[in-house]
Amino acid sequence: MEDLQLTGKLVVLASASPRRLEILTNVGLRFEVVPSWFKETLDKRLFKTPHEYAVETAKQKALEVAKRMPFKHLKTPDIVIGADTVVTVDGLILEKPVDKQDAYRMLSRLSGKEHSVFTGVAIILCHEKEDEEIDYQVIDFYEETKVKFADLSDDLLWEYINSGEPMDKAGGYGIQALGGMLVEYVHGDFLNVVGFPLNQFCKKLGLIFSPPGSLTHNSTQTSPQGSAVDTVPPAEPAASSPPGSPTHNGPPDSQGQNIPSASPAHNVKQEESGRGEEEVPWTLVNSLSKCSENREAEPQGINDPAAPDLTSRATMQMQNVREHETEDSKEKLCKMIELMDGFKASKVLFTASKLRVFDVLRSSKTGELQAEDVAQEIKASMKGTERLLEACVSLGLLQRTGKQYANTAMSRHFLLSDGPLSLQGYIQHCNELVWPLFTHLETAVREGTNQHEKAFGKTSNNLFQDAYYSRHEVKLRFMKAMHSIARVSGRDVATAFDLSKYKTACDLGGCTGAMAYEFAKAHPGLSVTMFDLPKVIEMSGHFRPHDADDRVSFVAGDFFKDELPKADVYILARILHDWSDEKVHILLSKIAKACSPGCAVLVSEIFLDEDRKGPSRGLLQALSMTEGRQRSASEYSLLLKSHGFTAAQVKHTHNLLDAILCVTE
Numbered sequence: 134m135e136d137l138q139l140t141g142k143l144v145v146l147a148s149a150s151p152r153r154l155e156i157l158t159n160v161g162l163r164f165e166v167v168p169s170w171f172k173e174t175l176d177k178r179l180f181k182t183p184h185e186y187a188v189e190t191a192k193q194k195a196l197e198v199a200k201r202m203p204f205k206h207l208k209t210p211d212i213v214i215g216a217d218t219v220v221t222v223d224g225l226i227l228e229k230p231v232d233k234q235d236a237y238r239m240l241s242r243l244s245g246k247e248h249s250v251f252t253g254v255a256i257i258l259c260h261e262k263e264d265e266e267i268d269y270q271v272i273d274f275y276e277e278t279k280v281k282f283a284d285l286s287d288d289l290l291w292e293y294i295n296s297g298e299p300m301d302k303a304g305g306y307g308i309q310a311l312g313g314m315l316v317e318y319v320h321g322d323f324l325n326v327v328g329f330p331l332n333q334f335c336k337k338l339g340l341i342f343s344p345p346g347s348l349t350h351n352s353t354q355t356s357p358q359g360s361a362v363d364t365v366p367p368a369e370p371a372a373s374s375p376p377g378s379p380t381h382n383g384p385p386d387s388q389g390q391n392i393p394s395a396s397p398a399h400n401v402k403q404e405e406s407g408r409g410e411e412e413v414p415w416t417l418v419n420s421l422s423k424c425s426e427n428r429e430a431e432p433q434g435i436n437d438p439a440a441p442d443l444t445s446r447a448t449m450q451m452q453n454v455r456e457h458e459t460e461d462s463k464e465k466l467c468k469m470i471e472l473m474d475g476f477k478a479s480k481v482l483f484t485a486s487k488l489r490v491f492d493v494l495r496s497s498k499t500g501e502l503q504a505e506d507v508a509q510e511i512k513a514s515m516k517g518t519e520r521l522l523e524a525c526v527s528l529g530l531l532q533r534t535g536k537q538y539a540n541t542a543m544s545r546h547f548l549l550s551d552g553p554l555s556l557q558g559y560i561q562h563c564n565e566l567v568w569p570l571f572t573h574l575e576t577a578v579r580e581g582t583n584q585h586e587k588a589f590g591k592t593s594n595n596l597f598q599d600a601y602y603s604r605h606e607v608k609l610r611f612m613k614a615m616h617s618i619a620r621v622s623g624r625d626v627a628t629a630f631d632l633s634k635y636k637t638a639c640d641l642g643g644c645t646g647a648m649a650y651e652f653a654k655a656h657p658g659l660s661v662t663m664f665d666l667p668k669v670i671e672m673s674g675h676f677r678p679h680d681a682d683d684r685v686s687f688v689a690g691d692f693f694k695d696e697l698p699k700a701d702v703y704i705l706a707r708i709l710h711d712w713s714d715e716k717v718h719i720l721l722s723k724i725a726k727a728c729s730p731g732c733a734v735l736v737s738e739i740f741l742d743e744d745r746k747g748p749s750r751g752l753l754q755a756l757s758m759t760e761g762r763q764r765s766a767s768e769y770s771l772l773l774k775s776h777g778f779t780a781a782q783v784k785h786t787h788n789l790l791d792a793i794l795c796v797t798e
């Protein structure tokens with residue numbers, strides 16, 4: 134851990150893939166996610182091999198983010214990671230299917246055959262120079278994994294396609310989930326198929342960042358798979374470029390290039406978000422990088438002399454099947470236990486948050502405390518505190534070394550009350566408002582009504598006027614909840630679409646203004662008016678950021694009754710789900726009247742899958758709704774279309790809220 138050379142560096146994953154996020158989070162890498170806007174449209178015919186295509190796409194994805202961040206996010210990353218996964222079969226490169234028919238074409242081509250999965254990875258090291266220009270060093274590599282599919286009937290394929298799983302996956306399947314059922318064998322790195330070759334990535338990181346002395350820097354490292362280092366001139370546009378184009382100073386995947394040592398060239402930056410320590414198990418990473426030359430010795434499968442003979446392979450396969458079946462039923466049992474205990478886990482999180490356990494641990498000198506010190510700080514019993522802390526450890530909210538408890542990276546990220554991405558406001562809302570409503574779920578289901586009266590002893594005809602904004606402390610709590618959601622999801626929503634042609638925006642029901650500030654930050658040419666009830670506006674000052682942008686202004690009014698401020702783009706973030714279709718029509722018709730041709734409406738909500746089978750976050754939320762309903766992207770698109778807003782672009786942000794943008798003709 135002391136060896137860390139990533140300490141204080143801003144590491145960015147230039148990917149919207151939730152799998153890549155999970156793989157890298159699981160190993161303790163601390164990073165920000167900035168999905169790339171690079172369109173995967175490189176001309177495949179220009180590449181001699183599929184892996185060159187994947188590597189170049191990965192590189193362009195990462196470079197686009199590395200070059201955008203200093204302007205759009207006003208900070209320069211130190212390291213940007215991009216990746217691209219493709220499947221190759223019959224000389225074709227398969228990416229993500231565009232629709233169900235495309236998924237069918239892909240999967241029926243894969244049926245009964247072995248195919249290759251290539252993931253290209255690019256690691257961009259950004260060096261700020263004295264003249265404020267930035268140097269980009271590119272280290273890229275790829276990994277190949279062979280996968281064999283069983284013979285698949287059309288019925289099975291369609292059942293699988295209708296599950297919705299294939300749509301955002303290279304080759305149209307997800308090996309980590311239902312798609313695993315289609316697979317006979319995998320030769321090579323499993324995580325490479327899932328979208329990120331973790332093992333080789335760690336080796337590369339080890340070579341780049343291992344501390345001086347433990348490895349020789351700038352010596353020639355031979356990589357088992359293609360690995361190249363380029364330096365990209367700072368003025369290079371992030372446009373698509375085939376191999377050999379000016380972004381390359383060397384061949385696209387020539388082997389045996391130098392791996393630069395990034396550590397000496399980097400200024401260590403300490404960011405407010407607490408990127409002070411890294412939790413990557415560096416000893417492991419360093420040993421992996423040292424082992425990389427031994428890779429060829431691993432048994433590769435059927436043609437490998439080191440592989441077991443046929444008889445023992447058959448026995449092993451039978452054992453695998455049995456183990457798989459037992460594993461499968463164990464997995465189901467685990468899922469059941471998780472569901473049964475889910476409410477306890479939520480309540481542990483709520484209680485630890487309410488008692489300020491995470492803040493208390495952070496405030497201690499060393500960042501760690503023993504149970505008795507925590508008990509004293511939170512004014513609770515020793516026995517109860519110890520149980521709570523242990524439960525938190527089991528849930529990944531805390532970590533314990535000996536008797537000392539400390540926050541995990543996840544808690545530091547989301548659970549400190551003053552963190553930029555703090556979810557405390559929303560957690561408190563869940564504890565104080567949603568939890569009591571859910572204790573009456575059975576009656577809510579029987580009666581089809583919201584249980585506000587049962588839970589809080591008050592009838593509410595208008596949830597906002599009668600419940601959320603009736604008392605000062607309840608209003609503040611509700612505003613804090615909305616604030617934390619807007620802070621966590623705001624940047625992804627604000628950057629979901631190119632809004633550069635618009636000059637003014639109006640965030641309707643924007644509550645504390647957090648979303649409006651994110652839009653202003655993301656779009657330097659945009660002025661944003663935040664429009665909400667007078668009762669809300671009078672308290673929005675509590676939430677004003679220190680560096681508040683004066684392009685954001687606040688106007689009080691009721692969007693159902695009052696005239697709307699004029700704007701080129703109307704933002705409805707987390708608004709429409711609260712209302713019936715009838716009320717949504719009233720609001721949209723008011724917006725349509727205020728709009729001139731070319732104006733846009735951006736709706737940000739949890740989008741239900743088209744078959745309404747998920748995401749469960751949206752469907753669970755619906756259970757405590759009053760007159761509103763959760764909708765899919767196409768339902769929102771239809772509502773908007775009926776008021777003349779067409780040409781819908783949908784963005785699944787993989788954050789708390791998705792977004793759809795529609796424009797008037």
Ligand SMILES: O=c1[nH]cc([C@@H]2O[C@H](COP(=O)(O)OP(=O)(O)OP(=O)(O)O)[C@@H](O)[C@H]2O)c(=O)[nH]1
Nearest residue numbers: 148149150152217218302303307308326327328
């Ligand atoms: O078995 C699996 N195979 C592939 C995947 C997922 O498929 C996609 C591949 O697409 P791509 O590399 O273009 O990445 P995107 O999702 O578009 O995200 P970027 O923003 O990085 O371009 C990838 O998500 C794999 O994880 C899978 O899940 N299982």
